[in-house]
Structure formats: structure tokens, C-alpha cells
Amino acid sequence: MTSDPRGGGSVPGRDWDRAVGLVSSAADVALACHISPDADALGSMLAVGMALRARGKRVTASFGERRFRVPRLLRFMPGQDLLVEPGSYPASPELMMTFDVPVADRLGVLAPNAGKARELIVVDHHASNTGFGTLNLVDPGAAATAVLAEELLDRLGLPVDRAVATCLYAGLVTDTGSFRHSSTTPEVHAMAARLLSTGLNPEEIARELWDRSPFGYLRVLGAVLDRVVLEPAGPGLVWTFVTRADRAAYGLPYDEVEGIIDVVRRTDEADVAVVLKEDDDGAWQVSTRSKGGVDVARVCAALGGGGHAKAAGFTSHLPVEQTMADFRALL
Numbered sequence: 001m002t003s004d005p006r007g008g009g010s011v012p013g014r015d016w017d018r019a020v021g022l023v024s025s026a027a028d029v030a031l032a033c034h035i036s037p038d039a040d041a042l043g044s045m046l047a048v049g050m051a052l053r054a055r056g057k058r059v060t061a062s063f064g065e066r067r068f069r070v071p072r073l074l075r076f077m078p079g080q081d082l083l084v085e086p087g088s089y090p091a092s093p094e095l096m097m098t099f100d101v102p103v104a105d106r107l108g109v110l111a112p113n114a115g116k117a118r119e120l121i122v123v124d125h126h127a128s129n130t131g132f133g134t135l136n137l138v139d140p141g142a143a144a145t146a147v148l149a150e151e152l153l154d155r156l157g158l159p160v161d162r163a164v165a166t167c168l169y170a171g172l173v174t175d176t177g178s179f180r181h182s183s184t185t186p187e188v189h190a191m192a193a194r195l196l197s198t199g200l201n202p203e204e205i206a207r208e209l210w211d212r213s214p215f216g217y218l219r220v221l222g223a224v225l226d227r228v229v230l231e232p233a234g235p236g237l238v239w240t241f242v243t244r245a246d247r248a249a250y251g252l253p254y255d256e257v258e259g260i261i262d263v264v265r266r267t268d269e270a271d272v273a274v275v276l277k278e279d280d281d282g283a284w285q286v287s288t289r290s291k292g293g294v295d296v297a298r299v300c301a302a303l304g305g306g307g308h309a310k311a312a313g314f315t316s317h318l319p320v321e322q323t324m325a326d327f328r329a330l331l
């Protein structure tokens, strides 16, 4: 691994040094990422977990969902044998680390464990991060949490092998929108080059993440696109929703419909795109995207959620029309 240049991150050197000290002296490390994990959350966590295990640490990793299930499209990631159900997670870890978690709420049922951890290292890149750790390695300028995870491994002197690199690359490629978002800097490509040099297979990773689904997905996508609404007033809003019943008709689990926002957001006439997804508990998980004219993180925060200026979300327990009325009023 090359360690420099590190791209001018905003985490102070003394915080990195403290993190290295805490991790180096720990025998047991408990890792967690946000609920409904994406590739950046799960990948950063598993990458650090595998590297620490190879160094001889006892590692536990999880995310706080009672119905614990790794999304189908993330099951290709190595290191899943580190995962335990939240019920088996240490109640008060000596050292806990969180990945891609901006606020303790997003730890789900593991939030109390974090509250009781002796040391809590928060590794994240959300500008909205509340600094809920005893040590916060938070850089809103980082394209992905995977960028910070790589730097941590580098500073710990832990090698990045092909398996670790596969997890980090999945996070990097996901959060940069396949190197299309404005976060795609020379440093991002330099990191991708380091990861690729381990021999990972970018074609296979991309296929697992974006280019496969059960046949029923096409039917559900058809139904969801059939009811899409364009509201050209103001910034331009395009939105649709996918119900539990839509998914049940084809036996689709919730995580299979998470990518629909990427189809909807391409609409030229709209700056803002919204997809409401009914989860298995009947709550609406709302994905929002902006092309830059609207700060959707601000809007979603006002509705109890959060995220980034161009990609954010919130949870609603109200009917679709009411949720959209509340959202519209904040634009």
C-alpha cells in the first residue's frame, strides 16, 4: 500500500493516532454498520473486520435488524462469516466501531450496545454526522466510508488483500455512482487503482451489484413505472412508489427494489426524484435524489431522516399522498 498522498482528509492526525492506539491494543473488536446496509456500509465493515481478524483480533460484526438478513446483492462480499445476529452481539463492547452511520438511530437495535461501549469509534463520511462516538473519524469530503476504512487499515499497517479490496471497492464504486458523481476525484481513482492491483474482479462486482435480479423484478419495475408522476412546477419532481403487495406478487424481498430510484432519477424534467418503498413492516422507506438545485438532506432531515445533499432518505408511517404532501411543502 502507498500511504501518501492521502488526499487532504479533514480528520486530524491526532484522531487517527488515537484510533490506531485503541485498535492496536484491543483484543476484541465489535463492528457495526447502518441498518438496510448498502455496499459502502457493509463493505467498509467487512474489510476492516477481515484485516483485523488476520492480525489476530477477535472480531464480531453486525447491523441492528431483528430480521437479520444480508441483502441478496451484497452476498458476494467476502468476510460474511464475521457476521452475527444482533442478539449475539456484545452488550457492552470494550471497543466498538461503526461504519457509514451518521446518527446512533441508524444502528437500529444495536444503538444501546453503542451507548454502553467503553470506546466507540465512528467511521463515516456524512456531513450530518452527529459525532456520537468517543472518537469520530468523520470526513464529509470523503467519497465513501470505504475511503476512511482504507486509510485506517493503512495507518494500522494492515495489508489489503484481494478479499479486503473487493469489499472496499464495492463501497467506493457504489457511493461514487460508478465514478460518475462529483465526489469522483483523482484520489478516488488512485484508490481504485490500488484496489484493482490486488487482482479483484470489477466486472463480477458490478454484475453482482447492478446487473442481475430475479425475473419478477422486471414485472414490478413495469408496475412501478406505470404509476410514476411528473410534477414540472418548481424544481421539477418525479416520484412513484412500490408496495409490499407489488413485491409479494413476485416474491421479491425489499432490497431488490432499492435500485428503482436510479431509473426514476434520470428524468430530464425533474431536479428531484422520490421513490417510496413499503417495507415488510408496512413503513415507507423514502429514497430521494437531487441533481443539485435542492438539498434533499435538508428536506429529509426535516422529516426525521438524513443523508447527503444529492441523495437522502427518511422513514414515513403516513399514507403515500400525505408523505408526498409533506415532502412537497418543504421543497
Ligand code: AMP
Pocket (backbone or CB within 6 Å): 106, 261, 286, 287, 288, 304, 305, 306, 307, 308, 311, 312, 313, 314, 315
Ligand atoms: P437510499 O435512498 O436508501 O440509497 O439512501 C440515500 C442516503 O440517505 C444514504 O446516505 C442514507 O444513509 C440516507 N438515508 C436513507 N434513509 C434514511 C433514513 N430513514 N434516515 C436517515 N438517513 C437515511
Ligand code: MN
Pocket (backbone or CB within 6 Å): 034, 038, 040, 041, 100
Ligand atoms: Mn450508506
Ligand code: MN
Pocket (backbone or CB within 6 Å): 040, 041, 100, 125, 144, 145, 175
Ligand atoms: Mn456511504
